[in-house]
Structure formats: C-alpha cells, structure tokens
Amino acid sequence: MRFFPLALLMLSLWMAGGAHATDRPIVAAASDLQYALETVAEQFRADTGHSVRLNFGSSGNFRRQIAQGAPFQLYLSADESYVDALYREGHLEDQGTLYATGRIVIMTRKGDPADPDDGSLEQLRERLAAGEIRRFAIANPEHAPYGVAARQALESAGIWDEIKPFLVYGENVSQAVRYALSSDTQGGIVAYSLALAPAIDARARYALIPEANHAPLHQRMALVAGADETARAFYHYLQDEPARDILRRYGFLTPDDGDAGPDRAAVPPEARPGTPLESVL
Numbered sequence: 001m002r003f004f005p006l007a008l009l010m011l012s013l014w015m016a017g018g019a020h021a022t023d024r025p026i027v028a029a030a031s032d033l034q035y036a037l038e039t040v041a042e043q044f045r046a047d048t049g050h051s052v053r054l055n056f057g058s059s060g061n062f063r064r065q066i067a068q069g070a071p072f073q074l075y076l077s078a079d080e081s082y083v084d085a086l087y088r089e090g091h092l093e094d095q096g097t098l099y100a101t102g103r104i105v106i107m108t109r110k111g112d113p114a115d116p117d118d119g120s121l122e123q124l125r126e127r128l129a130a131g132e133i134r135r136f137a138i139a140n141p142e143h144a145p146y147g148v149a150a151r152q153a154l155e156s157a158g159i160w161d162e163i164k165p166f167l168v169y170g171e172n173v174s175q176a177v178r179y180a181l182s183s184d185t186q187g188g189i190v191a192y193s194l195a196l197a198p199a200i201d202a203r204a205r206y207a208l209i210p211e212a213n214h215a216p217l218h219q220r221m222a223l224v225a226g227a228d229e230t231a232r233a234f235y236h237y238l239q240d241e242p243a244r245d246i247l248r249r250y251g252f253l254t255p256d257d258g259d260a261g262p263d264r265a266a267v268p269p270e271a272r273p274g275t276p277l278e279s280v281l
Helices: 006-016 031-048 059-067 080-088 122-129 145-156 160-166 173-180 229-237 241-249
Strands: 026-030 053-057 074-077 097-102 104-109 136-139 167-170 188-191 204-208 217-223
Touching: 026 031, 026 059, 031 053, 031 173, 031 229, 031 241, 053 059, 059 074, 059 080, 074 080, 074 229, 080 217, 104 145, 104 173, 122 160, 136 145, 136 173, 145 160, 145 173, 145 188, 145 217, 160 167, 167 173, 173 188, 217 229
Parallel strands: 026 053, 026 074, 136 167, 136 188
Antiparallel strands: 074 217, 097 217, 104 188, 104 204
16 A cells, blocks of 8 residues: 655645745646545645645546646546656656546436436437437547546447437536436436535436446546645645545545445445535536
8 A cells, every 4th residue: 555644745845845835736637536536635735734726627638738738736637548648748757656446327317217227228228219318428538538438338238329319428527417417318427436426416316337348447647747745745645545535435446445346335425525516517
C-alpha cells in the first residue's frame, strides 16, 4: 500500500511557504469523480488547511487542454492512456499512478416502466425491438472514457447498431446522467460512482453491467510539469488510505483491493456525503 503520512504532507506544505501557502492549484478531474473527489478535497482541507480547485469534465477534453498549456497542476483521468500520451509529449512529471478502476451501470429514472434488471441489457434489447426506446444516454465516446465503455457494452450485447439512432451524448458522464434521468429519455449507461451519490440514487434505479462486457476503466493520475507543493501534497493524499476509503464508498476499486466483482458491496446512500444534484448537473 502506498503510504505518505499526514505529518510529512504538513511538513512539505509548511516548508513551501510563501505564495504556495495561499495558492489553490487547479485539478483537472474526470467527471465520474464529482462526488468522491469533492469529499476527498474537503477532508484534505480539514487535515492540512490547504485547498485545491476542482474542475470536472471529460478526460479527453482535459488531455487536449493540458497539451495546449491549460493551467492545471494535477490531472485525474478516467483513461490511463491519456496520461501516458501526455507524459510522452513532455507535459507531465512522470507516468503517474493508478488511483482507481471504475464500473458502469445501466440507469433508468424511478417511475420509468422498465427496470434495469440484472445489467445484462437483455431488457434494453427487448425494449428496442418493441419500439419503446426514443432516447438513450451515454457520454460521448469521442472523448469520454465512460462513453467508450458504454459503447463497448452495447456492442457486446449486440445492439449498438440498433440503438445508435436513439443515442443522446453527454459532453461528459455527469451530463449523460442528467440526460438519462430526464422524462423524455428511457435511461442510459453511466458511471457507477455517480449512481451511488445520494442525490442521484434517490431518483434512479440502476444495475451493474458485467465487467467482462467492456475494457477495464483503469483510472490514472499524474502531476503536470511545474506543479506546486499543494498539488503534490494532494496527489500523495489521494494515495493514502483515508482517500482510498472514500473512493471505495463510491464504488471504485483501488490499487490495494483485489479483483472487482459484480457483488462487491458499496456503502448505502445515506452513508455517502454528497452535494445537491443540481450543482453537478
């Protein structure tokens, strides 16, 4: 297990002194981290007295922005290949580290006549055949890793070509959740971590899609070249057990865990802190 004691974090921040004591480095984070990372950042501030600014969006868009010189200091991607590419191009300090593996779910809003059933997408196939699907939401596979995983799951189920005319694409997976829960949409495939957020859980029904139906969502983070001491401290903080425990609460598998399985337990919604749905969507 990666371990970076809090005392060392505090010492590194104190030694930085000067402007770094008040700077708030900007973190570019995949939108599936919205609730989990906000919770980690709050705990980091409570433990160290320092803060970071969190920007959530699609990993692919952030990858392009960092290559163009956007002022991010830490990059948390939902697809480790984007981190590898930025490192090869000289934008990152190193190849970073794996911080989580994500999952996807099929989601419908409460009140929709269909149930997500067992995540096999068989009911979705039946609804397509019956003409009941008019809109179905996923993140844009062009730049959102969770959109790629959704497409792979639909391809695995043999219904990608049939459902393509009815797809609505979120700019990122958070926006895909908003579309999936709208009254004129018959569900979507989105991040498990967002489905577990209390404000979303209250409005949705969902089922885990088998991991075998899509490529693993290995999520990697790395410091951008020139990152300050607060960004470095937050990077190390994310690798310690308190932060990893928060990630687990939101359905992520962390590097310390064994294989993720479809029955791996998650903390019930009432035990998961979260911000109002409207602040995300």
